[in-house]
Amino acid sequence: MTTASSADHPTRRDFLFVATGAAATVGGAAALWPFISQMNPDASTIAAGAPIEVDLTPVAEGQDIKVFWRGKPIYISHRTKKQIDEARAVNVASLPDPQSDEARVKSGHEQWLVVIGICTHLGCIPIAHEGNYDGFFCPCHGSQYDSSGRIRQGPAPANLPVPPYQFVSDTKIQIG
Amino acid sequence: MSGPSDYQPSNPALQWIERRLPIMGLIHSSFVVYPTPRNLNYWWTFGAILSFMLGIQILTGVILAMHYTPHADLAFKSVELIVRDVNYGWLLRNMHAVGASMFFVAVYVHMFRGLYYGSYKEPREVLWILGVIIYLLMMATGFMGYVLPWGQMSFWGATVITNLFSAIPYVGESIVTLLWGGYSVGNPTLNRFFSLHYLLPFLIAGVVVLHVWALHVAGQNNPDGVEPKTEKDTVPFTPHATIKDGFGVACFLLLYAWFIFYMPNYLGDADNYIPANPGVTPPHIVPEWYYLPFYAILRSIPNKLAGVIGMFSAIIILCFLPWLDNAKTRSSKYRPLAKQFFWIFVAVCILLGYLGAQPPEGIYVIAGRILTFCYFAYFLIVLPLLSRIETPRPVPNSIADAVLAKTGSKSTPMVSTAIVLALGGALFASSIDSARASEGNDKPPGNKWSFAGPVGKYDRGALQRGLKVYKEVCANCHGLSYIAFRNLAEAGGPGYSVAQAAAFASDYKIKDGPNDTGDMFERPGRPADYFPSPFPNEQAARAANGGAAPPDLSLITKARSYGRGFPWFIVDFFTQYQEQGPDYVAAVLQGFEDKAPEGVTIPEGSYYNKYFPGHAIKMPKPLSDGQVTYDDGSPATVAQYSKDVTTFLMWTAEPHMEARKRLGLQVFIFLIIFAGLMYFTKRKVWADAH
Numbered sequence: 001m002t003t004a005s006s007a008d009h010p011t012r013r014d015f016l017f018v019a020t021g022a023a024a025t026v027g028g029a030a031a032l033w034p035f036i037s038q039m040n041p042d043a044s045t046i047a048a049g050a051p052i053e054v055d056l057t058p059v060a061e062g063q064d065i066k067v068f069w070r071g072k073p074i075y076i077s078h079r080t081k082k083q084i085d086e087a088r089a090v091n092v093a094s095l096p097d098p099q100s101d102e103a104r105v106k107s108g109h110e111q112w113l114v115v116i117g118i119c120t121h122l123g124c125i126p127i128a129h130e131g132n133y134d135g136f137f138c139p140c141h142g143s144q145y146d147s148s149g150r151i152r153q154g155p156a157p158a159n160l161p162v163p164p165y166q167f168v169s170d171t172k173i174q175i176g
Numbered sequence: 177m178s179g180p181s182d183y184q185p186s187n188p189a190l191q192w193i194e195r196r197l198p199i200m201g202l203i204h205s206s207f208v209v210y211p212t213p214r215n216l217n218y219w220w221t222f223g224a225i226l227s228f229m230l231g232i233q234i235l236t237g238v239i240l241a242m243h244y245t246p247h248a249d250l251a252f253k254s255v256e257l258i259v260r261d262v263n264y265g266w267l268l269r270n271m272h273a274v275g276a277s278m279f280f281v282a283v284y285v286h287m288f289r290g291l292y293y294g295s296y297k298e299p300r301e302v303l304w305i306l307g308v309i310i311y312l313l314m315m316a317t318g319f320m321g322y323v324l325p326w327g328q329m330s331f332w333g334a335t336v337i338t339n340l341f342s343a344i345p346y347v348g349e350s351i352v353t354l355l356w357g358g359y360s361v362g363n364p365t366l367n368r369f370f371s372l373h374y375l376l377p378f379l380i381a382g383v384v385v386l387h388v389w390a391l392h393v394a395g396q397n398n399p400d401g402v403e404p405k406t407e408k409d410t411v412p413f414t415p416h417a418t419i420k421d422g423f424g425v426a427c428f429l430l431l432y433a434w435f436i437f438y439m440p441n442y443l444g445d446a447d448n449y450i451p452a453n454p455g456v457t458p459p460h461i462v463p464e465w466y467y468l469p470f471y472a473i474l475r476s477i478p479n480k481l482a483g484v485i486g487m488f489s490a491i492i493i494l495c496f497l498p499w500l501d502n503a504k505t506r507s508s509k510y511r512p513l514a515k516q517f518f519w520i521f522v523a524v525c526i527l528l529g530y531l532g533a534q535p536p537e538g539i540y541v542i543a544g545r546i547l548t549f550c551y552f553a554y555f556l557i558v559l560p561l562l563s564r565i566e567t568p569r570p571v572p573n574s575i576a577d578a579v580l581a582k583t584g585s586k587s588t589p590m591v592s593t594a595i596v597l598a599l600g601g602a603l604f605a606s607s608i609d610s611a612r613a614s615e616g617n618d619k620p621p622g623n624k625w626s627f628a629g630p631v632g633k634y635d636r637g638a639l640q641r642g643l644k645v646y647k648e649v650c651a652n653c654h655g656l657s658y659i660a661f662r663n664l665a666e667a668g669g670p671g672y673s674v675a676q677a678a679a680f681a682s683d684y685k686i687k688d689g690p691n692d693t694g695d696m697f698e699r700p701g702r703p704a705d706y707f708p709s710p711f712p713n714e715q716a717a718r719a720a721n722g723g724a725a726p727p728d729l730s731l732i733t734k735a736r737s738y739g740r741g742f743p744w745f746i747v748d749f750f751t752q753y754q755e756q757g758p759d760y761v762a763a764v765l766q767g768f769e770d771k772a773p774e775g776v777t778i779p780e781g782s783y784y785n786k787y788f789p790g791h792a793i794k795m796p797k798p799l800s801d802g803q804v805t806y807d808d809g810s811p812a813t814v815a816q817y818s819k820d821v822t823t824f825l826m827w828t829a830e831p832h833m834e835a836r837k838r839l840g841l842q843v844f845i846f847l848i849i850f851a852g853l854m855y856f857t858k859r860k861v862w863a864d865a866h
Contacts, residue, residue: 040263043260
């Protein structure tokens with residue numbers, strides 16, 4: 001169709017074809033957006049992911065609880081003195097994912113460790129109070145985390161992530 | 177598909193593939209160089225429009241299935257959650273629901289075109305029969321899809337249609353039980369309908385491939401009904417037919433978008449916004465508009481089995497059309513008598529559709545019988561007879577001759593067809609509503625709503641006042657269970673801030689639990705919570721309200737309607753009048769009268785309402801002047817309360833209406849520009865072909 005025109009003499013016909021093709025492309029691309037956007041979490045899912053409050057009073061020293069936030073298990077450990085000391089005695093530079101224990105807990109509340117209990121290897125749930133480091137052990141592929149939730153051994157590449165949280169009072173935290 | 181292709185790609189990689197799987201050669205020979213008659217008119221673009229609609233329906237359907245829950249207790253709610261919470265869920269749902277209607281609009285045009293131009297005649301019999309099979313599959317798919325939202329019409333439509341099979345002697349009842357998977361329509365029925373509704377479109381797509389294959393073997397028919405003889409008679413499919421089809425699709429999209437964005441409920445039934453209730457049948461069961469002619473035939477025949485046979489025969493008879501009409505001349509263009517009878521037949525079909533939506537009584541029954549006779553007579557008497565007695569006009573020697581002979585004048589059939597189809601479509605569409613007009617109530621007066629029309633928006637003040645009226649008055653008996661407190665802060669709503677919505681929520685006590693000790697407990701509401709219902713269950717609501725459970729108000733303005741009657745429903749299509757529901761609700765709130773008029777008796781425990789169907793309403797007059805204090809100085813009158821709370825309830829039913837109309841405007845501007853560009857491109861491409 002466009003053989004009659006040459007590159008240096010664009011005709012009205014060429015312009016029309018280009019404009020039509022461009023309009024079709026732009027329209028088609030814009031029409032794709034709703035079909036992609038619908039895959040994202042819907043409004044009720046987002047609303048249900050609002051922050052939650054957790055009362056820490058029932059958790060005795062050496063115990064831990066698991067709560068769910070946004071469908072993810074959150075471990076809240078009431079650490080013993082021994083666990084805290086162990087976590088702080090490590091040479092941070094020697095860790096696979098160097099991070100100090102101080103950076104992973106809130107100052108003044110060092111006894112509380114709050115981590116997302118999902119192995120950073122492939123998403124299994126590690127078991128608390130197991131493994132060689134007084135922390136967590138993932139049964140899937142043998143990753144071991146210490147009492148600060150840091151990766152010490154096994155295939156996992158990173159420490160257990162700390163979720164966003166804050167202390168509302170001494171015995172209550174808000175996660176999210 | 178038209179013989180071996182000599183297509184050779186220049187790219188070596190493509191050559192490598194082509195030698196092993198000649199797929200590009202197939203596409204090239206079928207959709208690029210394929211010779212298409214040069215005299216095709218726009219009625220021929222409906223094949224492409226149908227392919228496009230099938231694609232849209234499958235795409236939107238697969239996506240809706242990602243969010244839908246096929247369970248009798250959850251289906252209705254999951255559809256509402258799609259519309260309310262899923263990103264663009266309202267758009268996808270409207271596209272799919274309206275898309276079904278548009279699919280049928282296109283298929284009816286396509287079929288009538290085939291009928292008019294004799295496209296079923298030798299050598300295209302198999303092509304035609306494949307088309308009838310596609311149409312049957314479409315009807316089954318459409319029916320099962322309509323059941324999935326699990327509203328009142330879904331449920332009772334499913335009950336009525338499956339009961340058709342009980343007419344079969346001896347085994348009928350067993351077949352119906354088999355279809356239901358139970359002793360009545362229920363959860364198993366819904367589950368299997370969902371499964372089949374997902375399956376059948378792919379079967380349709382398969383038969384469409386056969387249909388296109390058969391088309392490409394026999395070649396397209398054309399308005400003159402003479403086979404192409406020389407190269408002068410045809411043009412290559414690409415670019416000529418593709419660009420013309422593209423323009424046709426663009427124009428069709430304008431109609432489609434009109435419904436999607438401005439009147440998504442015009443083609444639906446208000447009753448389907450009431451959740452399925454196996455204990456109450458809606459007073460007037462009507463199928464979707466595209467089944468109405470056959471429904472009319474079913475009801476015209478006073479015997480159960482004969483009615484069912486009549487209805488199915490009305491479709492099956494199409495398969496025999498190639499042999500019933502054996503006139504040598506294909507196109508009705510050259511058959512003066514056949515042309516007239518064709519238009520009479522079109523009118524018969526439209527009138528049957530109209531009757532299908534009317535109550536089966538009086539004149540309607542007699543008219544239905546006459547028209548049913550006319551329908552079958554067209555196939556069994558008129559066409560066979562015409563092929564023997566009619567003297568056709570001489571057909572042109574070739575397509576090229578026909579094109580040359582054609583002067584600039586537009587042929588009248590096209591204009592009249594357009595008029596008949598537009599009229600018929602509108603008539604079909606709203607005859608459902610007009611059916612209700614016969615119930616003998618006062619028509620609710622029209623109101624000036626801020627949200628009416630193509631750019632209507634909610635009046636924020638009215639929404640906020642309406643929320644107050646709901647909270648202080650309606651909420652004592654009526655739930656609002658699809659509305660979460662967070663919705664109050666969403667765009668297009670009452671315009672509260674997130675903090676205000678959270679504060680509003682915290683005034684409510686929400687039941688939660690169980691806690692660690694297994695007990696239920698109450699806590700202050702959070703934005704994610706939904707408005708609590710005043711009664712724990714329907715039985716409690718019934719017991720506290722004299723036997724009538726107050727309906728949930730989330731969808732009330734869409735679940736109530738009133739008949740508009742002829743010709744209003746046709747006018748409504750153009751004026752985008754969509755406010756039957758709000759007009760009705762506002763009217764009922766103001767329609768209470770202390771004394772029933774002479775001759776009307778109201779049962780004990782009921783109240784007289786001018787606009788309520790049957791006039792006896794169980795709800796006592798809910799609003800009186802000065803009952804709710806307004807902070808903004810608006811008059812504290814019943815009229816103002818009614819208007820405000822109705823506006824609020826319109827928002828609860830259509831929370832994304834403003835986004836819908838805004839996007840609609842953008843889409844329309846784009847489509848008009850695009851269709852214009854396509855038109856001029858098409859003219860350029862075809863310039864050397866005419």
